[in-house]
Amino acid sequence: MDILRISDLRIGFTVHGLARDVVKGVSLRVPAGKTVALVGESGSGKSVISQAIMGLLPRAGAVTGGEILFRDPDQPGSSVDIAGLPAEGTEIRELRGGRIGMIFQEPMSSLSPVHTIGNQIEEALLLHRPMPKREARGLIEAMLKRVGFKDPHRAYGLYSFELSGGLRQRAMLAMALICQPALLIADEPTTALDVTIQAQVLDLMRDLQAEMGMAILLITHDLGVVANMADEVVVIYHGEILESGPVESIFRQPRHPYLKALLKASPHFDMADGERLVALREARPRAPVVRPVMTAAQRDAAPPLLSVRGLRKSYTTGARKFFGKGTLSTVKAVDDVSFDIRRGECLGLVGESGCGKTTVSKIIMRAVKPDTGTIRFDDGQAPVDVLALEGEDLRAFRPRVQMIFQDPVSSLSPRMTVMSILREPLVIHERSEGAEQTARVRSLMEDVGLDPRFLNRYPHSFSGGQRQRIGIARALALDPDLIICDEPVSALDVSVQAQILNLLKDLQAERGLTFLFISHNLAVVNYMADRIAVMANGRIVEIAPRHLLFTQPRHPYTKALLRSVPFADLDRKLDFKLAAPGGASDSTHWAAAFRQDPDGDALTHLPLGEGHFVLARPGADIREMA
Template sequence: MTSGADLLRIENLQVSFSLMGGKIDAVRNASLRILPGKVTALVGESGSGKSVIGQTIMGIQPRTASVKGRVLFSDPQRALAEPVDLLRLEQDGKPMRAIRGNRVGLIFQEPMTSFSPLHTVGNQIDEALRIHSVLTPRERQEKLEETLDLVGFSNPPKICNMYPFELSGGMRQRAMIAMALICRPALLIADEPTTALDVTIQAQILKLLRDLQSRLNMGMLLITHDLGVVANIADEVAVIYQGEIMESGPVDEIFRAPSHPYLKGLMAAVPHFDMKPGERLKALRDVVIDKESLIGKKTASVDKTQGVLLTVDNIGKTFTTRKSSWFTAGKATTTKAVDGVSFEIRRGECLGLVGESGSGKTTVSKILMRAVRPDEGSITFHSRTGDIDVLSAKDDDLRELRTKIQMVFQDPISSLSPRMTISNILSEPLEIHGRGDARYRAEKVRNLLKAIGLGESALNRYPHSFSGGQRQRIGIARALTLGPELLICDEPVSALDVSVQAQILNLLKDLQKDLGLTYLFISHNLAVVDYMADRVAVMCEGKIVELAPREALMRNPVHPYTKSLLAAVPFPDLDRPLDFSTIAKISATGKFDWGKQFRDSDDGGLITADLGDGHLVLANGNVDIAELRS
């Protein structure tokens, strides 16, 4: 196909960076195309060069980058003109500025850091129109509200006057899409547009992008590591590894007959619902665990029938917010973040806790860690030395509790101090709790690093010098320092690519088996929970709406909210596409579509119904159990 038939053609692109230790080739002789009105997905691990290609197309690559090759852009508005080589344009020159943000739009990966916190959403989206159009203020406002309506906002004038921090993650991503589309570009570059969004919001964003791309006849470069997203939205696929394009072609050929071992490896690393009991994810690079460095030669496995480790009984938490101005006091509003939540975690098991963003999952974890005090309810930790009241523990009981319950955080970058070496980070808990002398602590830290597959060379390095997966492994090692019985894992793999995710999930499963750990595993990815959990609790608007053994919940869900969550998981399988027609009914806001047996009403309130074999569901008290099962 000739260059003139393509919207964008990249030919032999090379991007390198000069460092003190030499030169790093971020992109090596990469070639790919984007057709008008089609979606090309660029797939690869973190660090493979995907985002560098997107930045180079936009002319926003770092000035230290050395770039060779050609990036030919054929603007449909200039159909008779020769394609423009974007690399020959000056980065800040007038011709490039006329294209960037106008004819080529970009959706950034993290909308919270891409928006200015000091300006309203409307002001920031309107900036592109002020730069690239000659419209009057009234015309710009009309175009702005029209675009916000296009991306799914029900009240565009209100959104215009809000600040980014007032919007949820999904709403911020919609606003970012509106900013990229305000000038109706011919090409849209979407850099990981759904990373770290929960499955329901991700499904809505994917539907939105597909509808807008079709409606506006845009070409799209979708940069992602999620093969499920690719299978549901892409027309063509290019697979990149260490800066080189390994395989490219139509999505049908790539998924049905992958030829390169790297692509096959990526597909094998994705957790899915068809996995057999005991089957492991095939990580591209396995982490070798040295369990003997932690527990000696004796295996510390735990029988899951040994009883309950943690009992949570009817906890509730309400937050009050007050929006004030200089001259008015403002009206207080209350939000019930956690509403009558009860569950047990059995010794040695993994309890999965799933739900949309804002459903109350993280608030529950903070209550368990005593970072947030609930308004009501009780929590009891059944230690081997006796029961501990978690909410009222003091002095020695509290110090013991801190050693028994530890947490693995969602974002290892912000949870590891950038000013401390790895040696300091791992030895700090030992120092706080007075464990051993300096020699003992140094030996313990070396054993921890060895156990998670990192050598002694990591001791004096800082967190920024490690990859995302390595940082998460360090976070897990820190949580294991004091020998806890319960690990609370709050979205530990949500921001990691599939290959690193497979590493971390396998590591957690191995540690559970070898150390006899108990997990509360919080996630929005039900395929990940299906791989990790023994039982699963589903949260919606602060309540647990369904709790059941993993197989029962995944294979035979009862509550409509659980069914909707499962329906929103994108499969890396062309024969199992997302049903976009049901996307609008997915979230908790679609509860009006739930049957009467699951809605609160005047003639019957909600109760937790027992369907047998540990399967509980929140339902109307007047409904027969047999009706729920059907």
């Protein structure tokens, strides 16, 4: 039996009086107890279809044709055409949240910051199943326990900003499932999560699906997730279904050129040295600007461009009460971090959210002051103690280290044109004037593959990938020696991600750029980095050349990260139970050689040869780590 059957669905939007079809005759089904994946890029119409199923289309949008039939297994023989229901009627309200649940992509923006988690789940429950509050609380705490909260009683009273990304997504899952829906719509439920947390959330969804017998419509662009979760796959592009069928035939015998290209656009661990990602569509051709680049011998002989030694940063959290009393706790965000970045190389920095990656980048940028440590910048002319710089010296140094941010939407001012955004660094640092600045800005646009005619547009008129290109152009404006890339592609589709990664590699080769590339996506880091440092609990637990880290990982945390990566390959299914039991960074699951002995010497980085180091007890048996 099909829980959901969509036939010839058409959805149109009216903007400025002009009508435009965004979903063009889509047909798909979701069988009872099965998972159907709806796969496509941003703008393909995936989320609009989910909004139509939930009766949540924006005012400018409307279903212009077709039907959305929902068959409730609790009411055999009856079906409801959701497309024909009044937008704010009683029937759609009973279905929404009651028989059809939904998990949204960004839990922080879909959870209220002024209500506790328990209050928000209680509201959803009492709306569809009125009952005494005491009984409701019991059901909610039981559901919070089922979705993985260790202390449901305490979690009930927490606010969303007090939870990590993974726990926020679990709270959303609890809210969606509290009324035991027949259909769960999961719209990019793990896009913003680390691989280990993603594995836990997906495992939880599978367990709850088996336990409750519900169907899942999984909306995603991650083909690794699809290969491990879906029974059937539907591929959508520009509002039209291009290919659909069982997951086996979709992955083993793809027919449509778009699907074949989509499968080749994702970075994977089997890529050969020098192999490029195949972007679905190349960006505007750019004229490469070839500059003198150091040879390998010169690079090895030169001192490291950046030397970080002994960085520590702690934060005190908690609440002070009257007379100075209260509960305060100290968290070590960065704990004795040291590494070098050689000129012209890309050092990857990977780890789960909260491990300290971004704090390290902020310290290097002088946005955060460390408790202790040194940072030495040496371009071969005059070594600089970065943390000792003040006033005009600091201002003069800033152009040499630039940053590409994770979210291009929030890092670009919506009130400034692209011309103003790219010219701003040149004005602040007094680089040339007037016509020369304009020429430089036009050159930057061409460098990142964008048409200079777009300079008078505002950021909202660009796609996510184009906005990230503008962010890259801004970082290049002052000709920096080092660029810190903080999750630069985590918010982008697979196809756009391929374009951006290829662009960064081309710019590095042409200009001799040096990158510190921060990411939680190991496949992306494998494609970009020469060496990789792995962070856990504020410390670098393993650092090695790329090929060694992926073929001979020694630290249990590194192994857990690698085990948690979902492959877009049916022959390498993810073992969810093995992926990250109890959390990869929980040192109680690590072998004794990798844990601090309270009475012993401090952990140290043991050399394993060829630049491979692992954090372990002094004198630990290397064979124990193999």
